[in-house]
Amino acid sequence: MDSSAHLQTESTTAKPMPVVQTWNLGKIYRTGFWLNQKIQSLKSCSLSVYEGETFGLLGPNGAGKTTLLKTLLGIVRPTTGRAVLLDRPIGDRCVKQRIGYLPENAYYYDYLTGIEFLQFAAGIFQIPASVQKKRIPELLDLVGLDRKTARKKQLRQYSKGMLQRIGMAQALINDPELVFLDEPMSGLDPMGRYQVREIILSLKKQGKTIFFNSHVLSDVEQICDRIAILARGELICMGSLDEILGRADIYQVVVKGGDAEELKQWIDELIWEDSCWHGHLKGDPQEFLVAIDKMNAQLISMNLARASLEEFFIRQLRERGITSSQ
Template identity: 65%
Template structure:
């Protein structure tokens, strides 16, 4: 099964209707304090469906509950309430683990192993035949941008954070999983590494894999996700495609021109900026009255293009509506 959407436009995805991930009022409460007499509700009545072949991005500030949701789905922690399934099997079902890959936010491996030995060790856990390992390990190292010499000779304790992230992704893919969980996969990567990670996630989606990942890098999410969800204070406050989420946001028009009175133009245009004799900025609302004003000012219109809020603007708007601030 492969996606039928174009690689560069994922705003209106087409995918199988079968759910790879499904939760119903999933909740998690932790007990804290010296006597464990205080409760912290990290996840609240989370109902979510992620379809097979979909790349789904989960957004939220630090402490929003993203990692708690991911670990609950993986069976690392048990939910306090609700239920869910992965690939049609109940959460915690051991048989499904052969079809799952996982990259933690801060991966830590046996640091006396080389990268190659780590991949061999992980492959052994999945009982992958040696003949398959000999082909798959070099292919994965090429995919994540690690040289074979570094993987064979350097111990993980000598790896940079970015290199650990890369080999961590390779181990998450060693079993050729159908469902991949990535917790902050861009963490520790330089700009080139982030682009490579983005390209890998896109290629996984194009191969029909289901990818579920958390991220703070909203521009990356906007480029590669079929759908996104926003988690705030343990609650899933919105979920949908970018088109669905951003359609009802405040639209604006990018405008540029030359001539006219600067003071009057500034009344109409926000972020008004001049470069030589050409000005540009944004106008809100319908442009008809603005265009009429341009004629009176004897100003020349160069371009007028409708835009919409970015995912980052939409995210910040949702945080402001709920008066939510970062915990860091």
């Protein structure tokens, strides 16, 4: 084999494998007394989620996020299109052994303790008692639940944050390769959101693939490798944050004074406006500050040029005439 073929083989081998794929997935619900009214919750949705990545699905309320997630899990049947999870068709019973799921509004058996609930979930997966004995304490530590509390306190006495954490432990009881989380930060206070975010980052370090729905955009921006935005059942964009928002290390600078030719060595798209030079920094910020001082110029401002995910999200919705939750 020649060297170019060898490099091509290595490149192909290193590429992550898609663990979630959909092709033109659609869902129509029938409503009304005679079931003669149609509501299209999902329209021709095609996406891929790769092994080991954290993928965030964004959208306003009613956009179809939960419908897409439930369709992937086999809870809801698609009207059109197809999808595969871990190289198997959606709904495959063998695949369900390899995935974890935390619903947005999970139902809990109120009179079970946290440990009893996890033992119940482990029993569904036929996890041996000897494995449970080690696995359950590890999960309680991971999600930040006190072992003594989990052993003695019934779930009806848990706070919203505690229920979210025990729900997260339940989603991980079978050590899944792929984890689905539906609005995992919903209804949590800042500390609760921080703790769930840390759990997701911990799972990411373990190499697990995470697919979650959310409208808490600041959290998504911190933890996701790639995102997609869903609006009125249709995917309107998908990609990494750098692809969607632009690079995170580009600065917009405003300089007063200095020589234009010297500034062009540091600033792209240099323009003169309001008695100042404006443009994008193309060098190291610290070195630029030293150069500015030597030019006897004054730096008026230096701000990241990239829009926030929230700004981008709102702009995308407004461009499509969506001004409120559906």
